[in-house]
Amino acid sequence: MDWTDVGLVIGARTHGETSVILELMTLAHGRHLGMVRGGRSRRFAAVLQPGNTVQATWRARLDEHLGTYTVEPQVQRAATLIATPAATFGLQHVAALLRLLPERDPHPDLHAAAERVVGQLTEPMLAAALLVRFELGVLADLGFGLDLDACAMTGVRTDLSYVSPKTGRAASRTAGAPWADKLLVLPAFLTGTAEMPTAADIAAGFALTGYFFARRVYEPRGLAVPHEREAFLRALALV
Structure with missing residues (x-):
């Protein structure tokens, strides 16, 4: 059996003396591994690097x-991405997030989003x-999506400013004001009301997603928060 797909390289490790186990995030076949015979050769050295996009044909006798x-x-x-710490750590963090997904489980929207992120890391x-x-998006595909479309208390869809740490649902500025010290900040760029987020907005966004990753993904799985995420934020002076 075989298929051909486009994939973002997220990892590669040596196998034997001449081959490589290549890890791709593919469009239609999800996160998928396969062996590249002769992958350690000079011909493939620059191609099989994390951050590159390839067209791959996979073949096996059994699925x-x-x-x-x-x-x-x-x-x-x-080669461009490894030139700066922020881009390097950003790429590593994208790969770590994708590894939270089940292998060979298609997530076409996340594939497209990963390509967008990696393409802008410079x-x-x-x-x-x-x-x-x-x-x-990763939280949503793992089954822990946040409801940021409307205020959980009033149903209004404007001036959404907070997120409940218990339910993951949004609250408007007015409705959430009495509990502001217990709620997470929802930056405007995540509600579509600000196109150019400030550094403070982005930091608030990472604080929001980081909270739910820690409570709903990493802690239940017995995992530590990936160091690549912290390193990326430090490289951008966001922590």
């Missing part, structure tokens, strides 16, 4: 087998705003 990849480069951006603050939205 449950590791299988093999043949790859062709589409977008080679890895513009760190723009990438940071996209990465907050990407984290929200």
